[in-house]
Amino acid sequence: MITIFFLGFVLSSSCMAWLIWHARTHVHRYGSDMPQRFHKGHVPRLGGVGMLASLLVCCLVLSAMGSHLNISARYREVFLPLVLLSPAILCGILEDLTQRISVRIRLTVTLLCALAVCYAADLRIVRLDLPFLDAGLAAFPVIGMGIAVLAIGGLPHAFNIIDGYNGLAGMVAVLISLALVHVALQLGDRQLAAVMVVLVGVTAGFLVWNYPHGKIFAGDGGAYLWGLVIAYGCVALVAHHPSVSPWFPMLLLCYPVSETLFSIYRKKVRGQSPGMADALHLHQLIYRRLVRVVLDSENEAEEMLIRNNRTSPYLWGVTLLTVVPAILFWRTSWLLMLCCLMFVLLYIVAYLAIVRFKLPSWRD
Numbered sequence: 001m002i003t004i005f006f007l008g009f010v011l012s013s014s015c016m017a018w019l020i021w022h023a024r025t026h027v028h029r030y031g032s033d034m035p036q037r038f039h040k041g042h043v044p045r046l047g048g049v050g051m052l053a054s055l056l057v058c059c060l061v062l063s064a065m066g067s068h069l070n071i072s073a074r075y076r077e078v079f080l081p082l083v084l085l086s087p088a089i090l091c092g093i094l095e096d097l098t099q100r101i102s103v104r105i106r107l108t109v110t111l112l113c114a115l116a117v118c119y120a121a122d123l124r125i126v127r128l129d130l131p132f133l134d135a136g137l138a139a140f141p142v143i144g145m146g147i148a149v150l151a152i153g154g155l156p157h158a159f160n161i162i163d164g165y166n167g168l169a170g171m172v173a174v175l176i177s178l179a180l181v182h183v184a185l186q187l188g189d190r191q192l193a194a195v196m197v198v199l200v201g202v203t204a205g206f207l208v209w210n211y212p213h214g215k216i217f218a219g220d221g222g223a224y225l226w227g228l229v230i231a232y233g234c235v236a237l238v239a240h241h242p243s244v245s246p247w248f249p250m251l252l253l254c255y256p257v258s259e260t261l262f263s264i265y266r267k268k269v270r271g272q273s274p275g276m277a278d279a280l281h282l283h284q285l286i287y288r289r290l291v292r293v294v295l296d297s298e299n300e301a302e303e304m305l306i307r308n309n310r311t312s313p314y315l316w317g318v319t320l321l322t323v324v325p326a327i328l329f330w331r332t333s334w335l336l337m338l339c340c341l342m343f344v345l346l347y348i349v350a351y352l353a354i355v356r357f358k359l360p361s362w363r364d
Contacts, residue, residue: 001071004194005201008058012205015050020215041301045096047206048221052089054202055225056082062194077191081117085228086342088113088156093221103275107157110224114152117232123148123239124131128246130332149197151249156227158256161263163223164283166305167211169314170218171201173226176252179323180233183248187241194235199229211256212309227256227318230323247336251326254343255319263353282318287311321346 023044056079062071063079070155088110095101118124124144127134137144165170177196206222209215218226234249250257264274272278291310322343323360328336 006203011054012202045219092224096219111153155231156224159227160223
């Protein structure tokens with residue numbers, strides 16, 4: 001596991017260095033008037049390119065040399081799902097390059113890729129630990145596959161929403177992936193654990209350049225990669241191991257999912273399209289109302305960079321509020337459901353408090 005982690009880290013960090021140097025013609029295509037832009041200067045949004053290339057190479061190595069790494073990895077379980085998910089990630093990368101791929105097209109592609117991987121790997125949700133729903137899942141297996149497709153196809157867009165500041169979505173992906181590694185190893189599923197370790201490695205290679213200096217951003221391609229691979233890992237873990245509660249991944253992913261659903265709700269209430277970008281997400285409110293920086297100089301770019309970097313740890317803490325209890329209670333559905341409910345209520349209360357009151361910057 002350590003070997004494959006370092007392979008992913010070295011490949012990814014090397015790719016990022018190359019992209020930072022050679023992607024200078026791309027960066028001017030990202031408009032300075034975008035509402036989700038919180039940085040000065042031109043930064044390449046091609047981190048997804050380096051992470052995807054590194055992930056595919058590492059998983060191909062796993063498939064070919066798994067026995068030498070003490071992992072009985074098989075092509076069908078390790079490499080094939082990533083190949084089937086790659087078109088969706090490439091679609092996100094194409095959006096990073098052109099800014100012309102609509103949300104509807106990207107959502108359609110991610111759902112089609114999710115359907116392909118669920119069909120190829122025979123993945124479906126067979127239980128929710130709710131008797132009145134489990135009976136329906138048993139009677140109509142297609143519903144369970146439909147839920148799996150929605151989960152895998154929808155999570156990339158949730159990660160895209162929370163990908164707003166240096167190190168934010170990347171560290172959230174690392175924390176969630178490590179939780180999946182922990183549970184997979186306890187169940188003896190070394191193949192799935194190895195894939196998630198590779199994801200941690202390539203993400204760490206990206207974070208070296210992304211946090212705190214912001215030399216490269218993940219872009220839609222990077223967010224889609226995190227969402228698709230993590231969603232696949234969650235669905236595969238629940239589908240292959242009956243001892244894992246189906247509410248374990250729900251609590252694990254409660255922050256990005258809550259952010260996405262709440263975003264859709266507030267845009268609908270205001271008569272806006274859910275696909276329209278705005279600056280009212282939780283991390284953006286924290287940036288504007290909680291984080292303060294006082295500098296001796298009047299360097300606006302430096303101030304924005306420091307505030308950008310100080311925003312992410314707030315959301316890492318929010319993520320830990322779900323990751324820690326998910327790891328502790330991954331077998332116990334009623335406790336996981338209770339934790340999900342408590343987190344959603346806490347999220348809403350915190351959001352409304354920040355919106356209605358200008359809170360003091362006590363963290364600074």
